[in-house]
Amino acid sequence: MTDTLTDPIYKTDALIAEDIDAYLKVHEYKTMLRFITCGSVDDGKSTLIGRLLYDSKMIFEDQLAALEADSKKVGTQGQEIDFALLVDGLAAEREQGITIDVAYRFFGTEKRKFIVADTPGHEQYTRNMVTGASTADLAVILIDARKGILTQTRRHSYLAHLIGIRNIVLAVNKMDLVGYDQAVFDRIVKDYTEFARSIGITAFTPMPISGFKGDNITGPSANTPWYTGPALIEHLEMVEVNSAADADKPFRMAVQWVNRPNLDFRGFSGQIATGSVRPGDAIRVLPSGKTSTITRIVTLNGDLNEAVAGQSVTLCFADEVDCSRGDVIAVCDNPPQVADQFEATIVWMADEEMLPGRSYWLKIGTQTVTATVQQPKYQVNVNTMEQLAAKTLELNAIGVANLSTDKQIVFEPYEANRTLGGFILIDKITNATVAAGMLHFSLRRAQNVHWQATDVSRDFHAGLKNQKAAVLWFTGLSGAGKSTIANLVEKRLARMNRHTFLLDGDNVRHGLNKDLGFTDADRVENIRRVGEVAKLMTDAGLIVITAFISPFRAERDMVRQMMQPGEFIEVHIDSTLADAEARDVKGLYKKARAGQLKNFTGIDSPYEAPEDPEIRIDTADMTAEEAAEAIVARLIP
Amino acid sequence: MADVKTLTHLERLEAESIHILREVVAEAEKPVMLYSVGKDSAVMLHLARKAFYPSPPPFPLLHVDTTWKFQEMYKLRDRMAQESGMELLVYHNQEAMDRGINPFDHGALHTDMWKTEGLKQALNLYGFDAAFGGARRDEEKSRAKERIFSFRTASHGWDPKNQRPELWNLYNARKNKGESIRIFPISNWTELDIWQYIHLNDVPIVPLYFADERPTVERDGMLLMVDDDRFPLMPGETPVMRSIRFRTLGCYPLTGAVESTAKTLPEVIQETLLTTTSERQGRAIDKDAGGAGMEKKKQEGYF
Numbered sequence: 001m002t003d004t005l006t007d008p009i010y011k012t013d014a015l016i017a018e019d020i021d022a023y024l025k026v027h028e029y030k031t032m033l034r035f036i037t038c039g040s041v042d043d044g045k046s047t048l049i050g051r052l053l054y055d056s057k058m059i060f061e062d063q064l065a066a067l068e069a070d071s072k073k074v075g076t077q078g079q080e081i082d083f084a085l086l087v088d089g090l091a092a093e094r095e096q097g098i099t100i101d102v103a104y105r106f107f108g109t110e111k112r113k114f115i116v117a118d119t120p121g122h123e124q125y126t127r128n129m130v131t132g133a134s135t136a137d138l139a140v141i142l143i144d145a146r147k148g149i150l151t152q153t154r155r156h157s158y159l160a161h162l163i164g165i166r167n168i169v170l171a172v173n174k175m176d177l178v179g180y181d182q183a184v185f186d187r188i189v190k191d192y193t194e195f196a197r198s199i200g201i202t203a204f205t206p207m208p209i210s211g212f213k214g215d216n217i218t219g220p221s222a223n224t225p226w227y228t229g230p231a232l233i234e235h236l237e238m239v240e241v242n243s244a245a246d247a248d249k250p251f252r253m254a255v256q257w258v259n260r261p262n263l264d265f266r267g268f269s270g271q272i273a274t275g276s277v278r279p280g281d282a283i284r285v286l287p288s289g290k291t292s293t294i295t296r297i298v299t300l301n302g303d304l305n306e307a308v309a310g311q312s313v314t315l316c317f318a319d320e321v322d323c324s325r326g327d328v329i330a331v332c333d334n335p336p337q338v339a340d341q342f343e344a345t346i347v348w349m350a351d352e353e354m355l356p357g358r359s360y361w362l363k364i365g366t367q368t369v370t371a372t373v374q375q376p377k378y379q380v381n382v383n384t385m386e387q388l389a390a391k392t393l394e395l396n397a398i399g400v401a402n403l404s405t406d407k408q409i410v411f412e413p414y415e416a417n418r419t420l421g422g423f424i425l426i427d428k429i430t431n432a433t434v435a436a437g438m439l440h441f442s443l444r445r446a447q448n449v450h451w452q453a454t455d456v457s458r459d460f461h462a463g464l465k466n467q468k469a470a471v472l473w474f475t476g477l478s479g480a481g482k483s484t485i486a487n488l489v490e491k492r493l494a495r496m497n498r499h500t501f502l503l504d505g506d507n508v509r510h511g512l513n514k515d516l517g518f519t520d521a522d523r524v525e526n527i528r529r530v531g532e533v534a535k536l537m538t539d540a541g542l543i544v545i546t547a548f549i550s551p552f553r554a555e556r557d558m559v560r561q562m563m564q565p566g567e568f569i570e571v572h573i574d575s576t577l578a579d580a581e582a583r584d585v586k587g588l589y590k591k592a593r594a595g596q597l598k599n600f601t602g603i604d605s606p607y608e609a610p611e612d613p614e615i616r617i618d619t620a621d622m623t624a625e626e627a628a629e630a631i632v633a634r635l636i637p
Numbered sequence: 638m639a640d641v642k643t644l645t646h647l648e649r650l651e652a653e654s655i656h657i658l659r660e661v662v663a664e665a666e667k668p669v670m671l672y673s674v675g676k677d678s679a680v681m682l683h684l685a686r687k688a689f690y691p692s693p694p695p696f697p698l699l700h701v702d703t704t705w706k707f708q709e710m711y712k713l714r715d716r717m718a719q720e721s722g723m724e725l726l727v728y729h730n731q732e733a734m735d736r737g738i739n740p741f742d743h744g745a746l747h748t749d750m751w752k753t754e755g756l757k758q759a760l761n762l763y764g765f766d767a768a769f770g771g772a773r774r775d776e777e778k779s780r781a782k783e784r785i786f787s788f789r790t791a792s793h794g795w796d797p798k799n800q801r802p803e804l805w806n807l808y809n810a811r812k813n814k815g816e817s818i819r820i821f822p823i824s825n826w827t828e829l830d831i832w833q834y835i836h837l838n839d840v841p842i843v844p845l846y847f848a849d850e851r852p853t854v855e856r857d858g859m860l861l862m863v864d865d866d867r868f869p870l871m872p873g874e875t876p877v878m879r880s881i882r883f884r885t886l887g888c889y890p891l892t893g894a895v896e897s898t899a900k901t902l903p904e905v906i907q908e909t910l911l912t913t914t915s916e917r918q919g920r921a922i923d924k925d926a927g928g929a930g931m932e933k934k935k936q937e938g939y940f
Contacts, residue, residue, distance in 0.1 A: 032646035113646040134804040261692040312655035431811040
């Protein structure tokens with residue numbers, strides 16, 4: 001072990017022993033900085049973090065003893081302490097010597113408390129890095145001095161910049177292994193400056209360090225007399241934190257919860273995103289646009305005269321204004337925008353690829369709405385920053401796409417406001433968080449296309465035909481008998497003088513949808529268009545019958561949501577795969593089995609059966625005629 | 638004083654915790670707060686009272702009891718429930734009770750049955766879909782990697798490799814059928830933060846955190862307090878009065894004391910800062926199952 005390891009540079013503050021009250025007073029006013037370290041195991045990232053914890057006395061004797069024992073047993077540093085072992089927490093990580101997930105570490109100095117998000121460096125962990133970076137004020141980008149700028153350096157820098165981190169430290173590590181050579185350092189800084197400018201990074205702080213030996217970590221190193229900048233810790237103690245910058249922006253607070261203990265009190269609880277607020281301030285509630293005045297800022301410790309960005313508070317208004325969870329309270333004369341169509345950067349985080357046209361939950365601030373994403377305009381190659389054409393986004397892919405929400409949301413561009421510009425997408429079936437995104441701006445057409453009110457109502461259309469509009473949505477495997485039964489149902493209804501229209505899967509693909517194939521993304525778009533057409537037809541008062549495989553639950557639910565309550569009748573033509581395949585009217589199963597037909601439902605593409613359809617037809621039990629009779633009886637009792 | 642626009646570290650931590658507490662109440666159907674009466678629970682309860690003031694926190698407190706806690710803990714528990722105006726639910730695993738499971742005779746089984754099994758039973762019994770816990774990321778390696786919103790399967794298992802990404806302060810609280818969520822509002826607090834916050838806000842804590850003369854025996858390198866007459870003394874063992882205090886509180890036969898003269902909070906903090914061993918070092922539970930002890934326990938449903 002080197003001397004510095006047994007004798008940390010950061011001695012415990014003498015005040016602790018001498019005058020604890022004075023010490024506590026000083027530390028009451030410490031600020032906090034959150035940062036992320038980017039780099040891979042090879043760059044010495046874990047060693048650096050272990051070093052920071054060690055030097056700021058965050059490693060206790062019992063932990064150190066365990067660490068020393070582990071280092072000898074499984075460490076990679078011979079007889080010396082392997083700090084990486086301290087940081088890699090999960091058993092799987094210790095066994096494989098890699099970092100899988102984001103880990104949060106804590107340490108403090110006399111001036112600040114720090115939270116470090118330690119994230120893995122490999123490309124397959126891009127989502128983890130983005131997650132760690134989302135709450136960071138600063139990023140430390142580690143480079144191995146022997147290797148210089150690598151692909152991963154570019155990727156880490158791009159991601160840190162993308163997520164809005166404006167304080168970037170370029171830590172050129174392992175300087176001890178290049179003899180503390182200034183020329184090596186200067187060359188790396190020059191290369192990085194050029195690259196940084198190309199992706200929009202205007203300023204960064206380079207420093208030569210050795211995490212292993214402790215050079216320029218807590219104070220100037222005798223080994224680098226040519227370096228006059230701050231040591232890493234000194235720099236971390238000085239930089240401005242995000243919340244300080246946020247306090248100077250206009251006031252915005254998303255309402256989390258309405259506080260109503262009794263009839264005499266009504267307060268709105270939330271965390272202030274930007275700006276500050278005082279009693280007497282004029283405010284506006286979005287999206288309604290109603291205005292009022294702040295009367296009180298209520299806390300358990302008494303009312304406040306002012307509250308600023310970052311604080312969690314409860315606000316009271318002078319007037320009985322409608323305001324609930326999801327609304328945004330903002331300064332009256334400079335409110336955020338409201339829109340339902342946007343351009344956004346999307347980071348895809350799920351194993352299942354993004355499906356353009358599918359509806360996802362979108363959570364932004366405290367608002368949750370339904371959103372659909374269009375086909376990406378482009379995907380970014382995170383290693384070269386090239387823009388590539390893309391039909392979808394896969395795990396760890398980053399792209400730019402337009403998206404629309406089913407309701408107007410209150411937002412600001414991510415650059416101006418992380419809280420009102422950053423969102424997550426949630427899969428409606430699995431409930432997994434599948435993506436993170438950053439809004440750029442609202443699309444003009446959202447503001448200029450208004451709904452044209454018409455005088456002849458949908459009820460009037462249906463009334464003229466002496467019927468109620470409905471959609472009989474047939475779903476089932478290819479060859480189950482959907483088209484046959486749907487045709488029989490339409491014939492029966494026609495005989496009863498009902499006005500109907502049958503939308504058939506194959507027929508629609510000859511015209512409206514002839515540009516679509518059979519990939520998951522195209523299947524979703526196919527159903528979306530059919531749903532929209534069916535909706536127009538129900539507006540015209542028709543009974544619409546559709547016969548599509550429509551294999552995904554999410555899209556059938558999406559169409560259900562488009563219709564009026566009770567209008568959507570899901571009819572599951574339930575046949576076993578074996579039966580459908582035995583029937584094979586069009587000879588498609590044979591082709592699929594022979595590998596001549598890709599993405600065939602039931603063979604190499606999934607079919608998600610309805611969980612609770614309005615009507616279920618078991619084709620083993622009924623003839624097509626019997627099925628048609630049962631369906632009509634259900635529709636017109 | 639610092640610039641009003643830059644929040645102190647404790648103000649930032651407090652605001653984050655309050656934000657989390659409110660998100661859960663807004664999105665969960667039936668939340669509950671797991672209350673273990675320790676200092677972390679004390680801070681978490683205080684934060685809840687702040688988050689919803691002037692309303693009382695809109696969920697009950699749940700104490701999964703082992704019947705082996707310190708007497709002083711039961712006293713404070715009942716007092717805090719009354720002061721906060723919250724309903725207090727106390728749960729005992731009936732099977733553990735019937736089989737007389739205790740920390741002296743049953744070792745690891747004691748924690749497993751009373752705490753891990755007891756917790757699962759209590760959550761199932763009341764149908765809570767979201768439970769607040771006072772765990773901190775600085776306590777233990779696997780906890781450093783756990784999300785603030787941690788999802789558990791219907792059998793309460795934790796899958797560390799399949800955690801939802803948590804970005805910004807956006808939490809996805811949607812759960813699948815049978816799943817429940819454990820939420821850790823004080824994830825980002827350190828032991829020192831907890832102490833400082835207790836000090837600044839006069840948060841009531843169990844007197845055992847302060848030094849006093851207490852009857853003790855030394856066993857397997859741990860100083861144990863003889864809190865009641867259920868403590869079986871080995872041949873030749875006699876309780877000795879020592880000035881001791883506790884850094885963490887659990888079941889009294891499993892919790893090691895430290896010799897100390899710190900009688901005030903500043904003195905306790907002073908000692909914490911000058912100490913050379915980590916907080917959980919006095920807890921027998923972490924030493925089970927080697928280095929991955931806590932990770933394994935969590936996968937089985939321990940908090």
